[in-house]
Amino acid sequence: xxxxxxxxxxxxxxxxxxxxxxxxxxxxxxxxxxxxxxxxxxxxxxxxxxxxxxxxxxxxxxxxxxxxxxxxxxxxxxxxxxxxxxxxxxxxxxxxxxxxxxxxxxxxxxxxxxxxxxxxxxxxxxxxxxxxxxxxxxxxxxxxxxxxxxxxxxxxxxxxxxxxxxxxxxxxxxxxxxxxxxxxxxxxxxxxxxxxxxxxxxxxxxxxxxxxxxxxxxxxxxxxxxxxxxxxxxxxxxxxxxxxxxxxxxxxxxxxxxxxxxxxxxxxxxxxxxxxxxxxxxxxxxxxxxxxxxxxxxxxxxxxxxxxxxxxxxxxxxxxxxxxxxxxxxxxxxxxxxxxxxxxxxxxxxxxxxxxxxxxxxxxxxxxxxxxxxxxxxxxxxxxxxxxxxxxxxxxxxxxxxxxxxxxxxxxxxxxxxxxxxxxxxxxxxxxxxxxxxxxxxxxxxxxxxxxxxxxxxxxxxxxxxxxxxxxxxxxxxxxxxxxxxx
Numbered sequence: 001x002x003x004x005x006x007x008x009x010x011x012x013x014x015x016x017x018x019x020x021x022x023x024x025x026x027x028x029x030x031x032x033x034x035x036x037x038x039x040x041x042x043x044x045x046x047x048x049x050x051x052x053x054x055x056x057x058x059x060x061x062x063x064x065x066x067x068x069x070x071x072x073x074x075x076x077x078x079x080x081x082x083x084x085x086x087x088x089x090x091x092x093x094x095x096x097x098x099x100x101x102x103x104x105x106x107x108x109x110x111x112x113x114x115x116x117x118x119x120x121x122x123x124x125x126x127x128x129x130x131x132x133x134x135x136x137x138x139x140x141x142x143x144x145x146x147x148x149x150x151x152x153x154x155x156x157x158x159x160x161x162x163x164x165x166x167x168x169x170x171x172x173x174x175x176x177x178x179x180x181x182x183x184x185x186x187x188x189x190x191x192x193x194x195x196x197x198x199x200x201x202x203x204x205x206x207x208x209x210x211x212x213x214x215x216x217x218x219x220x221x222x223x224x225x226x227x228x229x230x231x232x233x234x235x236x237x238x239x240x241x242x243x244x245x246x247x248x249x250x251x252x253x254x255x256x257x258x259x260x261x262x263x264x265x266x267x268x269x270x271x272x273x274x275x276x277x278x279x280x281x282x283x284x285x286x287x288x289x290x291x292x293x294x295x296x297x298x299x300x301x302x303x304x305x306x307x308x309x310x311x312x313x314x315x316x317x318x319x320x321x322x323x324x325x326x327x328x329x330x331x332x333x334x335x336x337x338x339x340x341x342x343x344x345x346x347x348x349x350x351x352x353x354x355x356x357x358x359x360x361x362x363x364x365x366x367x368x369x370x371x372x373x374x375x376x377x378x379x380x381x382x383x384x385x386x387x388x389x390x391x392x393x394x395x396x397x398x399x400x401x402x403x404x405x406x407x408x409x410x411x412x413x414x415x416x417x418x419x420x421x422x423x424x425x426x427x428x429x430x431x432x433x434x435x436x437x438x439x440x441x442x443x444x445x446x447x448x449x450x451x452x453x454x455x456x457x458x459x460x461x462x463x464x465x466x467x468x469x470x471x472x473x474x475x476x477x478x479x480x481x482x483x484x485x486x487x
Contacts (some may be wrong), residue, residue: 250461397431
């Protein structure tokens with residue numbers, strides 16, 4: 001909290017040293033506080049019977065670094081100042097060790113990050129908006145104002161940006177490691193799932209995977225037993241350790257939208273390879289087929305040649321049912337998921353809580369949500385958004401759900417997205433669909449299947465699955481929204 005904001009002497013407004021001697025000597029109050037905190041940390045570690053030899057032998061690089069910094073005091077021009085700052089830096093590993101020696105280290109780290117975020121971020125906003133003399137500084141040369149938030153220097157303000165992100169990441173990791181239900185990333189499903197190329201864990205409660213290829217849905221050992229799922233190992237430098245962690249603790253694992261190195265890692269570990277998630281594109285204008293790596297003349301020629309085909313494919317189709325825009329998902333979408341979940345062999349549980357967390361409450365991406373209605377009931381939904389890419393605008397078909405046998409309903413949702421894409425002046429619509437029924441409907445609606453780079457690896461560990469499970473993927477419901485490539 002102190003290092004991420006201001007020193008205690010600054011908070012108490014005891015003055016900033018102006019002379020060089022005062023700057024070298026520092027603040028006696030700050031020195032006393034840091035010494036007290038270090039003494040408390042040593043006392044805590046002593047009471048916990050901390051094994052110093054173990055930490056020193058297992059971290060030779062860190063030991064060498066601090067030893068070198070201590071030796072460098074000898075040739076420093078300001079030896080006393082260098083020694084004081086070196087001694088103060090020893091407090092950093094002491095505080096880390098206090099957290100790591102807690103009974104639940106992950107919970108302790110998450111609590112520290114959350115408390116810092118709850119205090120520093122709102123206080124920074126108040127300083128910048130209402131107390132500019134505290135939250136802003138002016139450049140000595142240009143005179144431009146810079147926001148420094150709670151810290152007294154602009155450089156330290158970057159700490160405030162990382163604290164909320166680290167707090168969120170820690171919360172998700174804790175949910176997986178500690179098996180705590182009710183976190184924002186918790187999935188309660190009759191079909192397993194997971195998403196993202198960023199390393200994080202989620203908690204799956206109740207049945208882990210439902211497989212229609214066999215006579216009954218397979219479940220975990222207990223319907224109420226939490227099963228941890230590792231989501232997207234990403235570009236880890238310790239694949240062996242991560243794999244061992246997965247092998248001990250998870251019931252089902254999915255990697256989607258992996259980098260090339262991560263994909264090779266899973267191949268080396270001999271994970272079942274489900275191949276690439278099929279990508280579908282529907283052209284809407286003559287600019288849809290332009291490629292950023294083609295010269296301008298070639299792009300114009302291709303646009304002119306393919307224009308008649310684009311006009312035929314992109315023709316407007318009437319909607320066959322009512323479609324309504326939404327801001328959030330209500331409980332009727334949980335009922336929708338419960339009614340169609342048995343028709344999928346593998347899918348993320350798309351209940352209202354998950355959908356609101358994923359799309360309605362996303363802080364950094366704005367999604368559009370449309371619901372398909374029949375007889376005053378929600379019988380489907382589609383999530384989409386518009387963005388600008390090189391050579392044109394694109395509408396992403398992020399996620400969707402209807403009864404796989406309801407081709408008219410899914411076609412109605414696709415027709416709605418077509419209209420919205422034209423209003424946004426998009427050149428094409430792009431989406432991903434693994435389920436065979438959805439793929440057929442996309443083709444009938446004018447979508448073309450193109451080369452996909454979104455590879456998928458899946459491994460189910462909690463239950464026995466037939467050997468053909470990983471080859472017969474026509475019943476898997478995987479979309480772009482199950483990854484983080486739309487963020």
